[in-house]
Amino acid sequence: MNKSKLLHRQPIHPRIVFPKLLFLSFLLIFTVSLTLAQEKDKYHRIYLSGQDAASPVEWEFMVDDGRKAGEWSMIPVPSNWELHGFGTYNYGHDHNNPDRTLGKETGFYKHEFEVEKDWEGKSVNIVFEGAMTDTQVKVNGKLAGEEFQGGFYRFGYDISALLNYGQINTLEVEVKKHSSNASVNRAEREADYWIFGGIYRPVYLEVLPEIHFKRIAVNPKSDGSFEALVLLNKSSENTQIEVEIFDLDHQTSFGKTATAIDADEVRISGNFDSINAWNPESPNLYDAVFRIVHENDVLFEKTERIGFRTVELREHDGIYVNGKRVIFKGVNRHSFHPSSGRALSDENHLEDIELMKQMNMNAVRMSHYPPDERFLALCDSLGLFVLNEVAGWQEGYDTEIGPKVIKATVWKDANHPSVIIWDHGNEGGWDFENEQWFHEYDIQKRPVIYPWLIRNGVDTHHYFRYNAGVQRLAHGQTPFFPTEFMHGLYDGGHGAGLEDYWTDFMKNPVATGGFLWVFADEAVVRTDRDGELDADGNHAPDGIVGPYKEKEGSFYTVKNIWSPIQIAPFTMNTEFDGNLFVENKYIYSSLTGCKLEWSLHEIPDFGETDELASGELYLPNILPGERRNIKIPIPEEFREGDVFKLSAYDWTGRELYTWSWAIQSPLDFANRFLDVEEVAVGMIEVAENDGLLVIKADKMLYEFDLQNGQLKKVERDGQVFSFNNGPVPVGTRSEVEKVTWEMDQDGNISVESIYSSFPNRSAWKVFTDGTLYLNADGPLLHVEEVDFLGLSFDFPEEKVKGVKWIGNGPYRVWRNRLKGVEFGTWEKDYNNTITGYSYDNLVYPEFKGYHSNLYALLLQTEEGDIRIVSTNPGMYFKLYNPENPPHATSGVIPSMPDGDISFLHQISSIGNKFGGSETMGPSGEKIPSISRKGDRALGIELWFTFEEISQNL
Known part of the structure; x- marks a missing residue:
């Protein structure tokens, strides 16, 4: 048996360097604290377990059912036993699923520890930070006290009278995964999250003097x-x-x-x-x-x-902290890691908070139970408002257990300045009679809220349609902050629709922000399935980040929209004079000490940029809510640049967001990029053959279908490129009515198609040097609603190796998620990531999908490189249609255009778990097209060249 050594002693508050905290600091400070903890009559702990999941201590263990039942072996403490090969995995909904085995095993722990002789006469407590779920503790064969019920709470016993001083003592702990109290199971076990068993938070002794x-x-x-x-x-x-x-x-x-x-x-x-x-x-x-x-x-x-701070809830007004009205930019967070369940390390906590801060969040909601004490200590030091929640997913504790767990929560967490609100359960997980105990135990009298209710002076309604509500939500008089909204199933929700919702919120003086659902995909390592990651269908892949914190596209959308420094919209072109309007979206801080860093770049080719100039500008005293003009010192070579980048940093040097804009128009860029003035003049051959127009120009051969004007074959020096079957109009019904061809006076061949609807007319042109050009009319439709609109082509997906492009990137976009991507040169290898599902090979950014602001792209294939340059602004391109996860709801299955590669005037939007994109705001609705005779709409103009395979493939 392992014996706990006295070197496990730690003070409750390790010395920490604040406010900027690095994980390495923890290790150093904890080490230093070992000596401090020995000081006489100061509070200290003696850990019987590890201090966190990264430093566990082995205890003897046996489980009575499921895997390894009846076998005594060793298990790390803290941990959840399922992750170590014991018992049964269950998701909370399994209690309603007759096809699932509901594990109700009991775990038995044994551990020996040493007790010093000079502790006699002192008070010795044993404390458990968390064990799931009913826990009975014995010391030297005697009960320490009554069984504790509730899996997310600190509990302890005075064991002074049970100890053998100066000897080895035996600790026995019996942990029942399911409670004998039905309300505990309803509140904690029959929930929309993974259900685990075990001692998953630290266990320690407190050795206290006679009076303490x-x-x-x-x-x-x-x-x-x-x-x-x-x-x-x-x-x-x-x-x-x-x-x-x-x-x-x-x-x-x-x-x-x-x-x-x-x-x-x-x-x-x-x-x-x-x-x-x-x-x-x-x-x-x-x-x-x-x-x-x-x-x-x-x-x-x-x-x-x-921390010194004051919290007030002012009815028909808002939530105030230190006299300032708070706008919550928050997210829900499960205490979870795929390989350790709910047993977490300091590094896990720190990583989560740093990612939240990177997204410019200022708040986090504990869903749906109180967190580790270390998480709250980090929220205190790094700066996050916390909504701390007593468990109760959609059913609440009874009036026997409720007061006990409320007391445990308040006693443990009330001194953290980050905790400004108590959540009394979630979506029905409460008994109103138990609310009194928050007020009984909390001397700060924080607000107590009920997520999804109008109650106690706030409205926290979940998952509402955009612009919904009578005397509530965006139309209300009650402080409104949804404690869950924008449900992020797979790639839906979160960033998709956030700008619409946020803009609407901020129009109402009682808007108080909100909390996205949820921070990370909750996919667990299945030790019973060879390490497979399992998110239980569509129950748990709801995150802005993946299970191992992989960043989805919405990560950067949130970062952009919630940046506390905002740049007001303006037009960027070669005439830009450096004048910008900067807005301060902080609650408490002026922009004194914040800075902007700018740089000017030229793009000579795909994947390359040359910096022409750079500089920085410290911002003046712009107060919260103010907007002020600032001027960037534009260098002389500005007109020669292609990209202007601007990064905002706070007073600590943390990057808030980096924007970038194209300086040149697509046409001006294309004229230089294509070098069209140096096109060689050559001879061209043309012939009609079985309904096809065959054109040979320099090294190229093209075939066009004379029935529909589509490109049917591309060949370079005998190498066939499988780029064909286009253009095909997508997004509206349109038939080809006529196809004609002609040779112009320079010997170039044009193939023109006339359509019944969009694009009215398109024309191919083959130049004598083999360059291919496509010109299609703009979208002149009349009162027709479209999801997307453009032209598509085919190219076999299995032959694609990668893509380089000049435009917005690197992530894909949806019509209701256009922010978070910036102009520049980007590249990515082919991947078939299914967002929030491809856990065996989760590669971000995804290859497939829509991309915005196309200037040029280079499709790298097994057959060679296909170079495509656009000359009209505002174009999108699509690379294949993303696969839908097998458990996707209708809201997250977007309408997508046929074809493999598309060039589009408009793209579709995406919904969330509970509704289609049309429920999420204007940018999620179909676009009504309008036109009038005589309009000259911007069309689609593309230049194609087909080249040998790149050497770097």
Whole structure:
């Protein structure tokens, strides 16, 4: 058996460098804290398990059912036992599925630990940060206390009387995966997430002196006023409680306050005028050192890391923190990792928060249970508002269990400044009678909300149609922030539709932001299926990022839309004079100390850019909500550039977003890129043969169908290119009515087609040097609604190796998700990623789909390179139709044009899990086309050249 050594001791608040935190800092600070923890009469822990999932300790273990049933072996603690080959995997909906085996196994743990002789006479507690679900604890064969019910909560026992001091002691823990209390199962186990078993959070001892704190609850406000409720294990005469506030290095004291102990519950207050308030933009933290002092002798000392901030809910107005009205830019987050379930490491927590901050989020909702204490400590230090949730997916705890788990949540998490709201369950997961216990235990009196209800002065309605509601939502009088919206199944939702929703929200003075569903795909490693990643059909692939945090296209859309520094729309061209309007979307911070970095680039060829000039500009004191003109110092060579890039950085140097714009028009760019003035003059051969027009020009041979004007064959020096069967109009019904051909005075051959509808007319031209050109009329339709509109061609997918292009990238787009891609040169190898599904080979950016703002592309194939240059602005291109996941709902199966490669005036949108794109705002609706006789609409103009295979393939 493994024995826990005393070197496992750790203080509850390891020394951390804030506000910018790196994971390596944790390791260093934890190591330093080992010596601090030995100081007499200071709070410390002795870990019996690992401190997190990355540093587990092996315990003896047996499970009574499922895999490895009845076999004693070893298991890491903390962990979920399914991930280590024990028991049964279950998703929460399995209780309603007769085809699934519902695992209800019990796990049995044994562990030996050493107890020092000099602990005798002290109080020794054993604390479990989380075990699923009903947990019974024995020490040396005796029960430590009553069974704890609830899988997401801290619980503990005073085991002083059960220990053998100076000897080895035996710990036995029995964990039942399903509870004997039906309401616990309904709240936690019959839910829309993976159901696990085991001791998945740390287990530790607290060795405390004769008199000590049982609870410290703080209420530090933004004006520097401070109060605390202190619960002692017993009172003591001639003794007082003293609180002193320090900076995190303990180099500066901001003063102290003290009060006499006259009972076992003591209130203490004071004022600390020189502190700085906490908010997500400036997460200022302090150490509040609580001491029990008897005649100048410190009997016990415990440090709470705190932030001074004030939370208010103002009815018919909004949620205010430190007197500023909050707009939540948030996301829901499961405590989850594919290879460890709900047992997480500091690195897991840090990675999630850093990704949220990269998306310019300022808030996170705990779905659907309280998180690890370390996650909240990182939210405190890095700066995120937190909605902390007592479990209850769509059913709530009864009035026996509810008060206990509410108390456990508030006692554990109430001192974190990041926690500004309590969620009482989710979507029906509550008993209203239990709400009183939040107010009973929380001295800060934070708002208590009910996700999906109008209640307690806020409206949190989930998954509503755009522009819905009578006296609510965007039309309401009640502060509105949906705690779930934009359900991100596969590639739908999230970024798709967000701009429409966000624009609509911000029109209403009571709009309070919202929380996207959900942060990451919850696909678990199935140790019973050779490591397959399983998202349980369409129940769990809802993330902005993949299970291992792979970034989908919506990641960058959210980053763009929620950037706190915004550039107002303007026209970029060679006449740009450097004037921009900068908007400050922060809540608390001016833009003093923020900067813009700009650079000017030339594009000589695919995949290449040359920097011509660059510079930086520090922003002036632009206050939150203000918009001000700034001027970029445009260099003399600006007109020679192709791309202008602009990056915004906050005062810490963190990149908020990088925009880029094309400077040249597609036509001007094409004239240089194609070098058309140097086209060689040669002879051309033409003949009609069985309804085909055969044209030979230089090294090229083309065949065109004289019935429909389509390109049927391309050949270069005997090498056939399988690019053919186009143009075919897509998006509207249109038939070819007439095809003619002619040779012009320069010897070039034109093939013209007339259509019954769009594009009215198209014409191929084969130049004497073999260059191929297509010109098609613009979209002159009358009151016809279209999902997409353009021209398509065929090319066998299996022959494609990759693509390089000049345009917006690198991710694909939808009509309702155009932000998050920027102009430049891009390239990607062929992949067949099915977003949120191809977990065996999840490659982002996806190859297939729509891409915007086409200037030029190079399709790399087994047969050679196909170079295509566009000369009209605003064009899209499509590379094949993305495959739909087998469990896709109708909303995330977009309408797509026929054909393999398409050039389009308009593209389709995508919906979300619960509705089609038409429910998500104007950009998700079909486009009504309008025209009038005499209009000259921009058409499709493309230049094609077919070349030998690139050497770098």
